[in-house]
Amino acid sequence: MCGIVGYIGNTPAGDILLKGLRRLEYRGYDSAGVAVKDSDNIAIEKKKGRIDNLDLESIITGNVGIGHTRWATHGKPSDENSHPFFDCSESLAIVHNGIIDNFVALKDELEKAGHNFSSQTDSEVIAHLVEEYYQGDLMDAVTKTVSKLEGSYAIVVMHRDHDALIFSRNQSPLVIGIGTEENLVASDVPALLDHTNEVKYLQDGDIGRITTEDVKIWNDKGLEVERETKVIKWSVEDAEKGGYEHYMLKEIHEQPKAIHDSFLGRLVEFNEVDFSKYDIDLINIISCGTSYHAGLVGKYIIEEITGIQCMLDLASEYRYSSSTEKYPFTIFISQSGETADTIGAAKEAKRRGCKTLAITNVLDSSLTREVDEVIYTQAGPEIGVAATKTFTTQLIVLYLIAIQLGLRKGKILIEQAETYRNELRRLPRRVEVLLNDVDAIQDISERVLADAGDIFFVGRNINYPVALEGALKLKEIAYIHAAGYPAGELKHGPFALLTNKTPVIAICIKDHTFEKMLGNIGEIAARESPIICVCQEEMELEKLCDEIVVIPEISPLFSPVLINVVLQLFAYYTAYNLGRSIDKPRNLAKSVTVE
DSSP: OOEEEEEESSSOHHHHHHHHHHHTGGGOOSEEEEEEEOSSOEEEEEEESOGGGOOGGGSOOOSEEEEEEEOOSSSOSSSTTSSOEEOTTSSEEEEEEEEETTHHHHHHHHHHTTOOOOSSOSTHHHHHHHHHHOSSOHHHHHHHHHHHOOEEEEEEEEETTOSSEEEEEEBSOOEEEEOSSOEEEESSGGGTTTTOSEEEEOOTTOEEEEOSSOEEEEOTTSOEEOOOEEEOOSOGGGGSOTTOSSHHHHHHHTHHHHHHHHHTTTSSOOOSSOGGGSOOSEEEEEEOHHHHHHHHHHHHHHHHHHOOEEEEEEHHHHTTSOOOSOOOEEEEEESSSOOHHHHHHHHHHHHHTOOEEEEESSTTOGGGGSSSEEEEOOOOOOOSSSOSHHHHHHHHHHHHHHHHHHHHHTSSOHHHHHHHHHHHHHHHHHHHHHHTOOHHHHHHIIIIITTOSEEEEEEOGGGHHHHHHHHHHHHHHHOOEEEEEEGGGGGGTGGGGOOTTOOEEEEEOSSTTHHHHHHHHHHHHHTTOOEEEEESOOTTHHHHOSEEEEOOOOOGGGHHHHHHHHHHHHHHHHHHHTTOOSSSOTTOOSSOOOO
């Protein structure tokens, strides 16, 4: 969601802040603003809408500043609700990500004390609290302020009398960039990479200060701590479009490499988690959105390879569900590792006594500090809001986990494990084959899908969740109503919606459900709905379907990877033909860091 950038150094801050904010556009936003300090005062420029709306010529030249992209929670998108916020005397400015749960009570207290508010946001109370506590020591004022806050926050504060930025975080991501005679703070690494690849990830409760010369951090007990400096191995260029028109298309085409990177060094010896420490006879996978769909595929993978029963929960529901006497081994999946509902669910699982594992793409993200074990996907940076390669690499990790557990449980032998590993080795090349021949997908997207008002996706068994993910992608970026169903469920209600103007994308793989799937497709054809079949070979299907997209031959267990690439491309080219904002779809954010 919202993005923060802060800079202090020897270079004019304005352009650095704008460039950093643009690196964070993928998080989603509806307004933007910057505050810059010179030797005497602070100037703020903020506007509803895109970053390009900001007029930096009206901003003073200074070497200290903070910037923000806002995704509205409290208060509608508007100039006055945009960040940064001043205090009453315009002596200090703040930016904030997160939600302050007790802001109504705090605002009431502050207004009674004489403070005047200029917005409807929860964030503005932070500026006035710091003003209330400020007696010349900015760090002390911020420390007292955060002690009053309930909820989630990442905060950066600047004051006209101090050549420093003060920061704090709780349940919202914040990372420090270590430069040469300059230091930075941001919500995410891409905003820092033009200046440094050395970063420190902050932990909940951390509060600190950056100056031109140094970084100081104190934990929630008031003790000065040294957070480990990490070296980021990917560059700014890795996060650029690389000649593709959109980040999403680039990231779809990066999937062969992402798949390879995610199993590299892990196929024969997958030692990142010692599963022998755990008595695993029941697994629960908890996640949100696309990661939930990956978990659904994972259920089929795990149960097929290991024989271990696997359950699924949406993170937002699990947190408020009733506890049971069972303590399943619980796997949390989150692209960013900052999804608020998933982090909350991990805390709840720990409270219930479950052993926990996180699958995420982001080093040292908040989720990783709430679990017993962590496995990182190796997708690299993903800028497009709609998840593509991160979903695929989540599946790769789930295959690796299942193979390891299957061997440990004695459900599979070494020979069967090697067969599965060979299927994984073949995946990058098979995805490349798909990506090198997209003419049919482009044609169908333009001719059939772009004019549709409603689209159904159907599949069976392991490809039912792939149908859900395909429908989600189309909704996210093409803004077309789409729904995914198990194919056998259409007759239990959804058939009422089928017309000759309702395309159905049917996933039909040569597995134990194949004959039943043929019957389902025949039922759809009888309702005269246009049928687009994604399959391994045409055979009987060309008589039933209007359009066919053939994927390379592969074991049914591994077919979701290839089929999902096809559905990603359908979504992309449909959105492209409709002129949608593909990388930054309306109302959506890359990381949902609030509940």
